[in-house]
Amino acid sequence: MGSHPEQQPDWANLEVLHRKTLPPRSNLALYSNAKDALSRDLAKARSHSLSGTWKFKLSDSPFEAPAGFESTDFDSTGWNDIAVPGMWQMQGFGRGPHYTNVQYPFFVDPPYPPYEGNECGSYITTFDVPELLKADQLRLRFEGVDSAFHVWVNGHEVGYSQG
Numbered sequence: 001m002g003s004h005p006e007q008q009p010d011w012a013n014l015e016v017l018h019r020k021t022l023p024p025r026s027n028l029a030l031y032s033n034a035k036d037a038l039s040r041d042l043a044k045a046r047s048h049s050l051s052g053t054w055k056f057k058l059s060d061s062p063f064e065a066p067a068g069f070e071s072t073d074f075d076s077t078g079w080n081d082i083a084v085p086g087m088w089q090m091q092g093f094g095r096g097p098h099y100t101n102v103q104y105p106f107f108v109d110p111p112y113p114p115y116e117g118n119e120c121g122s123y124i125t126t127f128d129v130p131e132l133l134k135a136d137q138l139r140l141r142f143e144g145v146d147s148a149f150h151v152w153v154n155g156h157e158v159g160y161s162q163g
Helices: 034-039
Strands: 052-059 080-084 120-124 148-153 156-162
Antiparallel strands (some): 148 156
């Protein structure tokens, strides 16, 4: 399991909102020809969905997340399966959903998130880039991360975002 870092974590640092991200833009699909584009059929777009079943581990705080899970040789066989996209609380994990009009389920001290009792999900998936896309510039798009996330590809951190 992880431990408290010596420096302030990204998700608790107001100076860090994003790292290695592109500016926000509308969601556009790329197609190989006009006929496919006019069909608006996303199955014909030049994209590859990572939706599906991923490996998932819930921790009580980011500091308790499994150390080294981003490594390509990490063994996640004991982890749960989870549907992505999907809200882990609606799939039987965690304490949430935590939106309430009565008592917030943890101590709130804006803009400082709690270090303890702040659930953290770790996700792992594997995929092969389709031959059709291997010569293209590839981008990951996340449309529903709750709070903040770091992304690693093949063991290398490729970005961070929050909000």
